[in-house]
Amino acid sequence: MQASAPLRLRQVALLARDLEATVEDLRAVFGIEVGFRDPGVAFFGLANAVFPVGDAFLEIVSPARADSAGARMLAKRGGDCGYMVIVQVADLAAARARVAAEKVRIVFEHAHDAGHTATIHLHPRDTGGAILSLDASEPASEWDWAGPAWRAHVRTDVVAGIASATLASNAPAGLAAHWASLLDRPAAALGGGVFAIALDGATLRFVPAHGAGEALVGVELVESSGAARERALAVARERGLAVADGGVRIAGTELRFVDPATL
Numbered sequence: 001m002q003a004s005a006p007l008r009l010r011q012v013a014l015l016a017r018d019l020e021a022t023v024e025d026l027r028a029v030f031g032i033e034v035g036f037r038d039p040g041v042a043f044f045g046l047a048n049a050v051f052p053v054g055d056a057f058l059e060i061v062s063p064a065r066a067d068s069a070g071a072r073m074l075a076k077r078g079g080d081c082g083y084m085v086i087v088q089v090a091d092l093a094a095a096r097a098r099v100a101a102e103k104v105r106i107v108f109e110h111a112h113d114a115g116h117t118a119t120i121h122l123h124p125r126d127t128g129g130a131i132l133s134l135d136a137s138e139p140a141s142e143w144d145w146a147g148p149a150w151r152a153h154v155r156t157d158v159v160a161g162i163a164s165a166t167l168a169s170n171a172p173a174g175l176a177a178h179w180a181s182l183l184d185r186p187a188a189a190l191g192g193g194v195f196a197i198a199l200d201g202a203t204l205r206f207v208p209a210h211g212a213g214e215a216l217v218g219v220e221l222v223e224s225s226g227a228a229r230e231r232a233l234a235v236a237r238e239r240g241l242a243v244a245d246g247g248v249r250i251a252g253t254e255l256r257f258v259d260p261a262t263l
Contacts (some may be wrong), residue, residue: 084217
C-alpha cells in the first residue's frame with residue numbers, strides 16, 4: 001500500500017472582536033508569545049496576531065474594517081468564534097486537483113514573496129465547518145505566515161503543540177467524509193456521532209452540533225505538564241474566563257489541554 005503524503009495541522013485561526021484583549025488572555029493563560037503580526041491580512045480587512053505553539057501556530061484575527069467578511073461573520077455568529085483551519089500539504093497541485101474534483105471553489109490563492117509558502121483558501125460554503133486553507137511550504141519546516149523570526153518566540157512552559165481541531169455539524173458524518181476527500185485521508189467513526197481524520201501529529205474531529213450549525217468549536221493544546229495545566233486553569237479563573245472540562249473558553253472557542261501520553 002502506498003504511504004499517504006505528509007499532511008499536518010499547521011495553523012488554526014480564531015476570530016475575535018477585541019484583538020488585544022484576546023492576545024492578553026492567551027499570553028496569560030497559555031504562556032505563549034506573539035511571534036508575528038502579518039500586515040498582509042489587511043487585504044481581508046483584518047488585523048492579526050500569530051502565536052507559535054511548538055512548530056504549529058494559533059492565530060487570532062480581528063476585523064479592521066466594518067465591511068470585512070470577518071465583521072460579517074462576527075455579526076452572524078453573535079460573537080467571537082472559530083475561523084480557519086490551515087492544513088499543510090506536501091503537493092499543492094495534487095490538493096488543487098482534489099478540490100476541483102469535489103467542486104469546491106477557491107476564493108483566494110497566494111504564494112509568499114519570500115518563496116517558501118503558498119496557499120489556497122477554500123470557500124466555506126463549499127467546505128462546511130470553517131474556512132479550510134491548504135498550504136505548501138518549501139522547505140516544509142518553514143512557514144511564512146508566522147514571520148521570519150517565529151522560532152525566537154516559541155514558549156513551551158505551558159503548551160508544546162496543537163493536537164486537534166474540532167468542527168461541529170448537524171451532519172458530522174457527511175462533513176467528515178467531505179473533508180476526507182479534500183485531504184485524501186480517511187475519516188474514522190469513533191462512536192456517538194463523532195468522526196476523526198488522523199493527520200501527521202494531530203487530528204481533525206467532527207462532532208454533533210445539536211442544532212447549533214456548523215462551526216470550528218474547539219482546539220486541543222498539548223500540555224507541557226499536569227502542573228502547568230493546573231496553574232494555567234487557575235490563571236484563567238482569576239481572569240474571569242469560563243473554565244470547564246479541562247479547558248478554557250477564549251474567542252468563543254474551547255481551548256482544551258491534552259496529556260501527550262494519551263496521543
